[in-house]
Amino acid sequence: MMSTKETLESILSFLPFSLWTNVSILFAGLLVVCLLIYLIIKLFGRMKKSGEPSILIVGSMNTGKSCLFYQLNEGEFVETQRSMREQEATFAIHEKYVKEKDPKAQAKKYHFIDWPGSPSLRLRLSDFYPVTEKIVFVVDGTELDDDTFELFYKLLSAQKLKEKQTPFLVVLNKSDLVDSPDVKPMKKLFNRELAQLNKTYGSTSYTKEQEDETENAITQLLDESEEFLLEKLQNPITFVKSSIKNGQIDDIIDFITN
Amino acid sequence: MLDKFLIFSFGGRVIFSHKFDCEIEGEPVNELISNILIEDRTGSVKEYVHENYKMKWQIENEFELVFVVVYQRMLQLFYLDKLLELLQENFLNFAREQINKLDNPNKFALSPSFFSLNKLKLPDFRPHFLQILEQVEEYDKRQKVATKMRTFDKTDKYKNTVTAVKDKDGVGKKNKKKKNKNQNDQDEESDSEESNSESNSPSLTKKKKISKSAKRIKKLQERQKSGGRSPKRNLRRRGRGRGGRGGRGSKSKKKIDEKPQKKIKKPMKWDNTLTKSERRELDQGEKLDQMQMKEISKQNSQKLIGDKKLNLDFSASEGEDDDDYWELSNDEEESIDEEEEEEEKEGFKVNLDSLKKKKKSNETKKKKKGKVANFFKGLKGNKELDEETLEPILEKFRDHLISRNVDSEIAQKISDSVLLGLKGKQIGTFQRVVKIVREKIEEVLIKILTPKRVVNILRDIGISKKKKEPYSIVFVGVNGTGKSTSLAKTCYWLLQNNFTVLIAACDTFRSGAVDQLRVHSNVLGVPLFEWGYGKPPANIAQKAIAHAKSNNIDVVLIDTAGRMQDNELQMRALANLIELNKPNFVAFVGEALVGNIGKDQLIKFNQGISDYSKTNKTQLINGIFLTKFDTIDDKVGAALSMTYSSGIPIVFLGVGQQYVDLKKMDVKMISKTLIKN
Numbered sequence: 001m002m003s004t005k006e007t008l009e010s011i012l013s014f015l016p017f018s019l020w021t022n023v024s025i026l027f028a029g030l031l032v033v034c035l036l037i038y039l040i041i042k043l044f045g046r047m048k049k050s051g052e053p054s055i056l057i058v059g060s061m062n063t064g065k066s067c068l069f070y071q072l073n074e075g076e077f078v079e080t081q082r083s084m085r086e087q088e089a090t091f092a093i094h095e096k097y098v099k100e101k102d103p104k105a106q107a108k109k110y111h112f113i114d115w116p117g118s119p120s121l122r123l124r125l126s127d128f129y130p131v132t133e134k135i136v137f138v139v140d141g142t143e144l145d146d147d148t149f150e151l152f153y154k155l156l157s158a159q160k161l162k163e164k165q166t167p168f169l170v171v172l173n174k175s176d177l178v179d180s181p182d183v184k185p186m187k188k189l190f191n192r193e194l195a196q197l198n199k200t201y202g203s204t205s206y207t208k209e210q211e212d213e214t215e216n217a218i219t220q221l222l223d224e225s226e227e228f229l230l231e232k233l234q235n236p237i238t239f240v241k242s243s244i245k246n247g248q249i250d251d252i253i254d255f256i257t258n
Numbered sequence: 259m260l261d262k263f264l265i266f267s268f269g270g271r272v273i274f275s276h277k278f279d280c281e282i283e284g285e286p287v288n289e290l291i292s293n294i295l296i297e298d299r300t301g302s303v304k305e306y307v308h309e310n311y312k313m314k315w316q317i318e319n320e321f322e323l324v325f326v327v328v329y330q331r332m333l334q335l336f337y338l339d340k341l342l343e344l345l346q347e348n349f350l351n352f353a354r355e356q357i358n359k360l361d362n363p364n365k366f367a368l369s370p371s372f373f374s375l376n377k378l379k380l381p382d383f384r385p386h387f388l389q390i391l392e393q394v395e396e397y398d399k400r401q402k403v404a405t406k407m408r409t410f411d412k413t414d415k416y417k418n419t420v421t422a423v424k425d426k427d428g429v430g431k432k433n434k435k436k437k438n439k440n441q442n443d444q445d446e447e448s449d450s451e452e453s454n455s456e457s458n459s460p461s462l463t464k465k466k467k468i469s470k471s472a473k474r475i476k477k478l479q480e481r482q483k484s485g486g487r488s489p490k491r492n493l494r495r496r497g498r499g500r501g502g503r504g505g506r507g508s509k510s511k512k513k514i515d516e517k518p519q520k521k522i523k524k525p526m527k528w529d530n531t532l533t534k535s536e537r538r539e540l541d542q543g544e545k546l547d548q549m550q551m552k553e554i555s556k557q558n559s560q561k562l563i564g565d566k567k568l569n570l571d572f573s574a575s576e577g578e579d580d581d582d583y584w585e586l587s588n589d590e591e592e593s594i595d596e597e598e599e600e601e602e603k604e605g606f607k608v609n610l611d612s613l614k615k616k617k618k619s620n621e622t623k624k625k626k627k628g629k630v631a632n633f634f635k636g637l638k639g640n641k642e643l644d645e646e647t648l649e650p651i652l653e654k655f656r657d658h659l660i661s662r663n664v665d666s667e668i669a670q671k672i673s674d675s676v677l678l679g680l681k682g683k684q685i686g687t688f689q690r691v692v693k694i695v696r697e698k699i700e701e702v703l704i705k706i707l708t709p710k711r712v713v714n715i716l717r718d719i720g721i722s723k724k725k726k727e728p729y730s731i732v733f734v735g736v737n738g739t740g741k742s743t744s745l746a747k748t749c750y751w752l753l754q755n756n757f758t759v760l761i762a763a764c765d766t767f768r769s770g771a772v773d774q775l776r777v778h779s780n781v782l783g784v785p786l787f788e789w790g791y792g793k794p795p796a797n798i799a800q801k802a803i804a805h806a807k808s809n810n811i812d813v814v815l816i817d818t819a820g821r822m823q824d825n826e827l828q829m830r831a832l833a834n835l836i837e838l839n840k841p842n843f844v845a846f847v848g849e850a851l852v853g854n855i856g857k858d859q860l861i862k863f864n865q866g867i868s869d870y871s872k873t874n875k876t877q878l879i880n881g882i883f884l885t886k887f888d889t890i891d892d893k894v895g896a897a898l899s900m901t902y903s904s905g906i907p908i909v910f911l912g913v914g915q916q917y918v919d920l921k922k923m924d925v926k927m928i929s930k931t932l933i934k935n
Contacts (some may be wrong), residue, residue: 024641056632061292062288063816066269066270066271070271074374074376078272078376079271079272079274080266080269080270080271080273080285081264081266081272081287081288081291082270082288082291082292083267083268083269083270084268084270084291084295084296085268085269086269087269087321087374089371089375101773102325114269114270116270116296118292118296118710119708119709119711119712120296120297120705120706120708120709121296121705122708123699123708123925123926129356135332140767142562146712146714147713147718150712150714163788189290196717196720197714197717197719199716199720200714200716200720200755202755221421
């Protein structure tokens, strides 16, 4: 019968040092292994989260994006101010808007990203292109500005979105207002404005080559010689009218759930 | 007095809003968010003005909330900072309470998403809000009342005037008059009248009093030659004190008795040979120690509040901990007079008690500031960032930015806003503080450098072309920055994009300027509009634009003479040129080599153009051309300084001396270069 000390010695005989240093080395080794496992689990958890396919809600300032985000989540109009930061959440669309009584459809959760409209915060948007499944582009039909078309063009010309042929839904919000335009005239306006932008982003637009920054680089969508039509682009684009404040967002729900 | 109070999350959801009587015009809070909060300029300003409204705010980083109060621009309300802090604390405790009231409080935890996604529907915060507001406003009112000016009769000076003393004697006088039956009735009346009038209107001038009292003194002296204590001596003394030194009354009395001691002026000691007592004498600051000051301030605040249970320690001195500032303690010693308030206070008592508990726990937490405690806290996963941990890191970043040629003031402002943006934030277990600070700084830099509005010159030219009007671009700047060269590069670029260009030589001052442009125009094949040297540039520009219009030329590029931002005459001439010709785009050409003075140039140019023009709405600088960018390796700070101070976007970078050396600014690259170690 050997004492504990001798058993330990025999077990740890492969290590060159004295008994107690062996024990301490073993202990340290165990600690390191535990730490590594913990780190791996954490990293794995984080990676899994970021890869979720999400629906991106973008647009210019003051168009109703955050409003839409809350309508989908809570089913009612929530007062909002200008967003300072993006909002992400995974939730199922509020039961108020789900037509089918199919329990599966009700329970399906989507990951929504509500991006602020301010141009200063737009640079990081390109980081989310890899996870974007669909894009809801919210437009205020009564107050159109250059920024709307610039942003739309930028999204359309993003390399990653072109490859995946990400579908776009252009929401003409604030349809409850008197001067809110219809879909057809808006389509024409979009074609015109984008055609003009198309010219400015030709190959000669900047003389010195841009070495880096391919994600945010804006390239020409269509050849200048032919007429610019949205139908010619790779991404499917649909136009709908809605009033997010009043909850008339059925078209949007259809787009998300199909 | 206030117009609106809002609590909203970073994501945009309004959590609580209270509108006071008037309707708010426009969207001042949105403007605040766009101009200050998004750009993280919170370090440099404490209040923001937009049209008729002024706003103050408080940011809570831990739960990503912003508390904003909107009020009229003209008002100056000093209690708002305190109000915001109180409301912030109270609101968070209110939320915590609501969670604790539930059956399963562990289901919910206070976090940013708790508020922004409204996980728990909170009851109305309004009654608490109104109560706190009322109390703070009342306290403020009382403060003002307390410091109201005293009327003259209550001052010490009045006590020493003859009339005051006379009023005392008046009582004695009347008694004596009763004794003497040979009284002049008129005198009595006049006396009583005068004493009445004097007591009623102490605003009578001193001289009047002296003359009246002088007369009465004489009369008294005549009457009471025989009797009692002759007031002659005393009166004479008082009279002398009055006339001579102006009211030191009793004090002067003493001095006459004693020998006047001459105060000899001691020579000032300027070296280090002061004794402790001498040093204490020279110290004009607080003569009381901290504890005494605290005592006094507490007494003061208690005196003024009286029956109200709120004990606001407003007058805490600077050296104290911020925690003590907002001690909402429940003083049971003070009695309640009105029964109505009792019920309200019952409800409020709970809040205050819980607040007090939180205060204590906070205090105990902060006592354990040892490094070991922090380490274990870090392991637990709930480390909170505070000024102590952030300050040394921020200092290093500040120095780093300054070494990259960023203006020192701006580096300070950026670090202040980063501090405010990270204070109170909870970080995870294995996250290093340095990394978080670096990410936040990069975020802030990107936000500052990204233009608020997209500048697309080609698109604007297209629009002007449709209207059949020439698009004019004016190049302004100080001497030697590269205006003529930038103009030539721009011309080349426009030609590549199939636009027709006209160059207008409005630099009629510098020798060789027109000839230089003539060479460029010959090489590029572009017409040059010039009128030689010495002619007024504004007129040349006008004629050039007219010429372009009649010949259907798309773009007119106008070159101006270099000028110093401080030279009033030259700035006036520039403002005149811009006002007369109304160019579509005013480009400020600045060099990247410039140091801190670049910001100064830009701001003064902008100001000069607006100040020296005759109309209100003038064209300001639309964009910056940053030249000589190839000469600086990584000292790209000038870009940041210019954009930060003026908000004007950088349109182009000049990266060489050839026609093709014109580049668009890459925001990500510049921000990375600024941070790279």
